[in-house]
Amino acid sequence: MLERLLLPDTHAIAILVKDHDRVKDLFDRFEKEDSGSGKEKIIGEALTELKIHAAIEEEIFYPAVRRQLGKDVMNEADEEHHVARVLIAELDRDGRGDDHRDAKFTVLAESVRHHIKEEEGEMLPKAKGLEIDFEALGQQMLARKKELRRDGIPPDAEHKMVAAANGRGDSPAARARRGSKAPAVSARRTRSVVREAGRRSGGGTKAKRRRPAA
Numbered sequence: 149m150l151e152r153l154l155l156p157d158t159h160a161i162a163i164l165v166k167d168h169d170r171v172k173d174l175f176d177r178f179e180k181e182d183s184g185s186g187k188e189k190i191i192g193e194a195l196t197e198l199k200i201h202a203a204i205e206e207e208i209f210y211p212a213v214r215r216q217l218g219k220d221v222m223n224e225a226d227e228e229h230h231v232a233r234v235l236i237a238e239l240d241r242d243g244r245g246d247d248h249r250d251a252k253f254t255v256l257a258e259s260v261r262h263h264i265k266e267e268e269g270e271m272l273p274k275a276k277g278l279e280i281d282f283e284a285l286g287q288q289m290l291a292r293k294k295e296l297r298r299d300g301i302p303p304d305a306e307h308k309m310v311a312a313a314n315g316r317g318d319s320p321a322a323r324a325r326r327g328s329k330a331p332a333v334s335a336r337r338t339r340s341v342v343r344e345a346g347r348r349s350g351g352g353t354k355a356k357r358r359r360p361a362a
């Protein structure tokens with residue numbers, strides 16, 4: 149487990165852990181918040197913090213520890229960042245008033261809590277033992293944070309992907325929004341897809357049996 153209190157504030161790992169505490173606090177506050185405007189303020193703050201945190205990890209911290217920590221730990225962290233980035237991009241795109249907004253943010257919070265648990269439980273304790281100048285790394289991370297806050301955060305690939313889908317990239321939410329407008333068509337389509345799958349696998353009752361090759 150991470151001995152977080154023993155690290156100086158400018159140590160790279162201490163900077164990451166402090167960021168984690170800040171976003172976890174925002175997630176806790178979101179759960180207790182009742183007003184729409186209060187929730188919106190928290191979402192805005194959390195998304196900015198998460199984007200900046202992900203940037204300093206992906207640009208500076210992860211590359212510094214990747215080779216020594218190995219791809220199992222690091223690739224899983226990459227994929228967790230990717231999933232979070234998709235949800236963040238959708239929250240940015242849909243804006244206030246979307247009926248799935250609270251649920252989407254809650255799922256983002258759950259996913260980030262899980263990611264933090266893995267970083268603090270496995271990645272960071274292992275990284276702490278490496279021969280790395282964590283003070284110098286920390287300085288780089290703080291400088292990059294300052295730059296991102298001053299100049300803005302550039303759009304990532306997930307924002308471009310979500311923008312290109314133009315609202316068609318979230319099929320469960322879109323289906324729920326359509327409600328009962330087209331159930332008969334959906335049911336027919338489902339039956340035809342099932343029949344087609346049966347034919348392809350040769351499992352249908354009318355499927356022709358091939359004579360085994362001699």
Ligand SMILES: [Fe+2]
Nearest residue numbers: 164168205267
């Ligand atoms: Fe992190």
Ligand SMILES: [Fe+2]
Nearest residue numbers: 205225263267
């Ligand atoms: Fe991370």
